[in-house]
Structures are given as structure tokens and as C-alpha cells.
Amino acid sequence: MKKWLPVALTVAMSISALLTACSSKDRPVATDAKATATETSKVPVPATFNVLSNDGAYAYTKQAKKDDKYTTEMSKLFSDYIGQPTNIQFEFIPSSDYSAQVTVRFASGDIPEVVTSSSITDPAHPTAVENGIFLQLNDLLDKYGKNIKAKIPDYVWQNPLVSKDGKIYGIPKPITPMSPQALLIRKDWLDKLGMKQPETLDEYLAFFEKVKTTDLNGNGQNDEVGYELRGGFGFSNFFFYAFGLTGGENNVLAWHDVNGQFLPDIINPKMKDAIKFYKLLYDKGYVNKDFVNVKDADWNKAIQSDKVAMWSHDLRNLNTWTTDKFDSKKAVVDLLPGAKQSNGQYLLGPRGAGIAKVYILNAKAKNPERFIQFLDWAYTEDAKKNTFFNYGIKDINYTESNGQINYDVKSDVNSKEKLHFQSLLYPAGSTQLNPDVVKKEGILDPELIKKGMTYIDKNLFDLPSLNMPPLESIKTKPELNYIQSSLFLDTVIKIMTGKLDPDKGFDDFVLDWKKRGGDAAIKEANDWYAKNKKK
Structure with a gap:
């Protein structure tokens, strides 16, 4: 079950829009949008936007004020670009308390020009659309957001978020990359065993058997496992993906067309085979026996203690798995x-909407087109904009000599503040995996990131239910969803650990799920699918 905030710009688009440093002269769409802006007003029209945002739990952001040096510099660069004085100010609220505080703000009517939220129907403001609090943006985007519209696929705009x-x-605001699936393996162990990378399920099993019976970490014990699981199945879903299924993403069920009926993957007949495969992994000792109680920190420790051959994670977190992080200081990760299918296609995971958060404009905001232009600027290839979001402010975060940028990621200021400008402030995602940034930082291998991006581009499968709104019939029944302690995961664990027969246990779960409200959910989902499925 994924923990990131749930696919996707194509990687080709991500690389061209977010990762490649290009000349500011080559921007036909941006120039057109910029011309529209200057034609609208020939005289200076100052505009200020107060943006309500969580602090991302970043230490620097927690203490950042409205006149913070980074937002000041960002406003100046945008003002110079657009030719209009614009002030973008952020009010940062602790992430842990954000939803509660936003709820209070909306209840009191204290709503700034811009609010960032998980969705337009977030529980903090569930009826704001119906109450006319949010500004409809279709026409403004068509006129002032041409770069945004060009870079974000149509299906993302159809998402209920x-x-x-x-x-x-x-x-x-997209996740960058928008579906950062990563399947990692100890390449040094593969080389030690003289094996090629596993592709098919049989090859994964053969690799895991060798891992189990060979003292690869050299501690005199056969204490290594093939694939590390977490409690609640966080970052543990790869062998569901290998069957073209996923229980759900971001606590929302995934659905597929099964012989003309739209069904959630958790009751898909193929899911029984996937669960049986997990049971096989458990019975053979290829996964950690204690997975039910494994917390995130335990999971990390097991991997970094040289006891795990393969694991799933987020491509953005590759810096967790550099050689120096492992006890042996010898790990090489690839x-x-x-999982290769009979047709030659690989399945790495599902493609999601890739939305990290949503920028929402108050219907009472003045000059709303200017904020659209600000967001649109993030998707242009303006060189000064790229430099700022990549490296920060000259003579604070980097220096320049002979036309070259000198950037030290380990400097005190950058180690503490880079996530603020690279990720939190950047409307078009994050520049953390920009190949130029990665190369200058010298911590990650740019070629490994390129490989991961390619796999994401080619090997994710689509979810027909991606843009289906939350189902009213099970909205208040979390036990029917895909979360920890749900009926489904409880059944999976009991089958894996031998407490339920795989066939009878799964069949009984399906009947129980339907009886508790699943039948109503299936009807509701099929009504939506009949109206919205691709012809």
C-alpha cells in the first residue's frame, strides 16, 4: 500500500519540463502566454497572493516568515519575467495540524487568496465547491495556463481531486516523477551468486532460494530474506503488481473490468492467485516472518543491516540506499x-494521478489570472527560474565563476534549506531528481535515476478507476477498503500464516465483503464506469 500521496505525467514530459535545463529563448508557448499578460495591462498592476500551505515538516519551512528570502527572490524573478510587480507570500502551518487549522479558517471565513489542499473536496472544506468559495478555473487556464495544460495530461484534469x-x-502540484515506483535489489549479491537480474516469478523464486541458503552478508548465519515486508503492507505490494493488480492506492480501492463487470482488485479472481504467491513466499522463508509487526524504522534497519536482497520503495528516496548507509559499507543497489509477463511486458506497479497537492483560488481573489501565470511560469523553461528552483539564491546557496554554478549540497545552508526551494515552493513538483542537480550534488548516480525513470515510463499499468470519485456506499466503512486492519488485509495475513485455507478463506472474504456493503459499492462503481469508461 503506497504512502506517498498518490500517476501521471509521462516521464518524457517530466524530463523535458522539470528536469532538463534549457535555454529561456526556446519557449514558444510561454512567450505567447507572456504576451497575453502584457497586453492585458500596459501599466504596472501590483498583485499580492497569500498562500496557505503546510510546512512539509521541513525544519527550515517551519520557521519561514512571509518575507522569507526564498519567497522574496521567487516573487522578484516572476515579476521580472512577467513584467508586473507580484508578491507571493506563504503562510506555513504545521503539517500535523494543517487539516484542523484549515477547517477552522473555512468555518470562520478567514480564507486567503490561495489554499493548498489534498483535494477540492478535502474534509477541511467538503462543500466549498458547492458554496461558491472556490473559483472555477477552466477559462483562466485556457488563456493564462497554456504551459500547465500542455505538460499535465488531460486525464489528470478529470481527477476528482x-x-x-x-x-x-x-x-x-505533481509528484516528481508522478508515480515514483522503485523495485530495488542488491546487485553485489546478484554478482556474488553469479545470477542475472530476475524477471519472471520463477526467476524471483530461484533468486530468493539462493539468498536464503547462502550467507551473503558473511555473518556466519543464513539470516537473509529475499523480499522485506512491512506491517500493513506498506511498500510490500510488488507481488500483487506482478499479477496486474493492486489492493488500492492511497487508501482507495483499485478497480478493473472483469468480463464486463467492474470489480475491485481485492475480490478479483486473480487476487486469490496473488495471495497464494505471498503465502508461498512466507512458507519458503523468502519474506520476513515477523512482517505483521514490522514498523517503518524496523524495515529500514533490516535492509541497511545487510539482511534483505530486494525491496520496494519510492524512487525519490534513493539517497536512503547509498553504500554508506549499509552496515557493511559494501552494498551496491540497482x-x-x-515482473515480466508472457507477452514480454513488465509490470512494476500502477499508474496514479501523481498529485502531491492542489492549489485552489478563492473566488474573491483579485487578479486571479496573475496567480495562474505564476504557476504557469514554473512550467516554462525560463533559465533564471530553473536556476532558482535547482540551486537557490546566488551567493547564498551557490556561487558562479566563469559561467559555471558552484553548488555544495553539504554546506550548512543547503543541507538545511534546499528542500524548501527545491520541493515545497516549486509549483511544478520537485527538482530533487533533476539530472543536473543530482550530478552537482554527487550523491546519487544520474544513470540509476534515468533507469528508474525509464522503468516508470514503460512498465506501469493503468487503473480504469483512477478518476472515480469516492464511493458513497463505502465512504464510512473503512473495513471494506484497503487499509491496515481491513477485511482484505486481515484475510491476506491469515492465509499467509496458515490460519485460513487459501481457497475457502478468500471465497468467504468475498462473500463477507459483498454482504457488508460491497454489493452496493459494485453497483455504484458500475454505474460510474458505464458512463465514463473509454470506448
């Missing part, structure tokens, strides 16, 4: 393309 009934009320 940003639109309702064809009307757009939110602008997504990425795998997924």
Missing part, C-alpha cells in the same frame, strides 16, 4: 524493471 462535473477548481 481537481475537478467536478467537468469544471476545474484546483491546479495540481533497480529492476518489474
Whole structure:
């Protein structure tokens, strides 16, 4: 079950829009949008936007004020670019308390020009669209957001996180890359065993058997496992993906067409085979026996203690798995393309909407087109913009000599503050995996990141239910969803550990799930699918 905030710009788009440093002269779309802005007003029209945002739990952001040096510099660069004085100010609220405080702000009517949220129907403001609090953005985006519209695929705009009934009320800040699936393997162990990278399920089993019976970490014990699981199945879903299924993403069920009926993957007949495969891994000792109680920190420790051959994670977190992080100081980590199918296609995981959060404009905001232009600027290839979001402010975060940028990621200021400008402030995602940034930082291998991006581009499968709104019939029944302690995961664990017969246990679960409200959910989902499925 994924923990990131749930696919996707294509990687080709991500690389060209977010990762490649290009000349500011080559921007036909941006120039057109910029011309529209200057034609609208020939005289200076100052505009200020107060943006309500969580602090991302970043130490620097927690203490950042409205006149913070980075937002000041960002406003100056945008003002110079657009030719209009614009002030973008952020009010940062602790992430742990964000939803509660936003709820209070909306209840009191103290709503700034811009709010960032998980969706336009977040529980903090569930009826704001119906109450006319949010500004409809379709026409503004068509006129002032041409770069945004060009870089974000149409299906993302149809997602209920940003639109309702064809009307757009939110602008997504994408995850970068938008579906950062990663399947990691100890390449040094593969080499030690003289084996090639596993591709098919049989090859994974053969590799795991060798891992189990060979003292690869050299501690005199056969204490290594093939694949490390977490409690609640966080970052543990790869062998569901290998069957073209996923229980759900971001606590929302995934659905597929099964012989003309739209069914959740958790009751898909193929899911029984996937669960049986997990049971096989458990029975053979290829996964950690204590997985039910394994917390995130335990999971990390097992891997970094040289006891795990393969694991799933987020591509953005590759810095967790550099050689120096392992006890042996010898680990070499590589990425795998997924599970090879009989047709030659690899399955790495599902493609999601890739929305980290949503920018929403107050219907009472003045000069709303200017904020759209600000967001649109993030998707242009303006060189000064790229330099700022990549490296920060000259003579504070980096220096320049002979036209070259000198950037030390380990300097005190950058080690504490880079995530603020590279990720939290950047409307178009994050620049952390920008190949130029990665090369200058010298911590990660740019070629490994490129490989991961390629696998994401080629090996993710689509979810027909991606843009289906939350189902009213099970909205208040978490036990029917895909979360820890749900009926499904409880059944999976009991089958894996031998407490339930695989066939009878799964069949009984399906009947129970339907009886508790699943039948109503299936009807509701099929009604939606009949109206929205691709012809």
C-alpha cells in the first residue's frame, strides 16, 4: 500500500519540463502566454497572493516568515519575467495540524487568496465547491495556463481531486516523477551468486532460494530474506503488481473490468492467485516472518543491516540506499524493471494521478489570472527560474565563476534549506531528481535515476478507476477498503500464516465483503464506469 500521496505525467514530459535545463529563448508557448499578460495591462498592476500551505515538516519551512528570502527572490524573478510587480507570500502551518487549522479558517471565513489542499473536496472544506468559495478555473487556464495544460495530461484534469462535473477548481502540484515506483535489489549479491537480474516469478523464486541458503552478508548465519515486508503492507505490494493488480492506492480501492463487470482488485479472481504467491513466499522463508509487526524504522534497519536482497520503495528516496548507509559499507543497489509477463511486458506497479497537492483560488481573489501565470511560469523553461528552483539564491546557496554554478549540497545552508526551494515552493513538483542537480550534488548516480525513470515510463499499468470519485456506499466503512486492519488485509495475513485455507478463506472474504456493503459499492462503481469508461 503506497504512502506517498498518490500517476501521471509521462516521464518524457517530466524530463523535458522539470528536469532538463534549457535555454529561456526556446519557449514558444510561454512567450505567447507572456504576451497575453502584457497586453492585458500596459501599466504596472501590483498583485499580492497569500498562500496557505503546510510546512512539509521541513525544519527550515517551519520557521519561514512571509518575507522569507526564498519567497522574496521567487516573487522578484516572476515579476521580472512577467513584467508586473507580484508578491507571493506563504503562510506555513504545521503539517500535523494543517487539516484542523484549515477547517477552522473555512468555518470562520478567514480564507486567503490561495489554499493548498489534498483535494477540492478535502474534509477541511467538503462543500466549498458547492458554496461558491472556490473559483472555477477552466477559462483562466485556457488563456493564462497554456504551459500547465500542455505538460499535465488531460486525464489528470478529470481527477476528482481537481475537478467536478467537468469544471476545474484546483491546479495540481505533481509528484516528481508522478508515480515514483522503485523495485530495488542488491546487485553485489546478484554478482556474488553469479545470477542475472530476475524477471519472471520463477526467476524471483530461484533468486530468493539462493539468498536464503547462502550467507551473503558473511555473518556466519543464513539470516537473509529475499523480499522485506512491512506491517500493513506498506511498500510490500510488488507481488500483487506482478499479477496486474493492486489492493488500492492511497487508501482507495483499485478497480478493473472483469468480463464486463467492474470489480475491485481485492475480490478479483486473480487476487486469490496473488495471495497464494505471498503465502508461498512466507512458507519458503523468502519474506520476513515477523512482517505483521514490522514498523517503518524496523524495515529500514533490516535492509541497511545487510539482511534483505530486494525491496520496494519510492524512487525519490534513493539517497536512503547509498553504500554508506549499509552496515557493511559494501552494498551496491540497482533497480529492476518489474515482473515480466508472457507477452514480454513488465509490470512494476500502477499508474496514479501523481498529485502531491492542489492549489485552489478563492473566488474573491483579485487578479486571479496573475496567480495562474505564476504557476504557469514554473512550467516554462525560463533559465533564471530553473536556476532558482535547482540551486537557490546566488551567493547564498551557490556561487558562479566563469559561467559555471558552484553548488555544495553539504554546506550548512543547503543541507538545511534546499528542500524548501527545491520541493515545497516549486509549483511544478520537485527538482530533487533533476539530472543536473543530482550530478552537482554527487550523491546519487544520474544513470540509476534515468533507469528508474525509464522503468516508470514503460512498465506501469493503468487503473480504469483512477478518476472515480469516492464511493458513497463505502465512504464510512473503512473495513471494506484497503487499509491496515481491513477485511482484505486481515484475510491476506491469515492465509499467509496458515490460519485460513487459501481457497475457502478468500471465497468467504468475498462473500463477507459483498454482504457488508460491497454489493452496493459494485453497483455504484458500475454505474460510474458505464458512463465514463473509454470506448
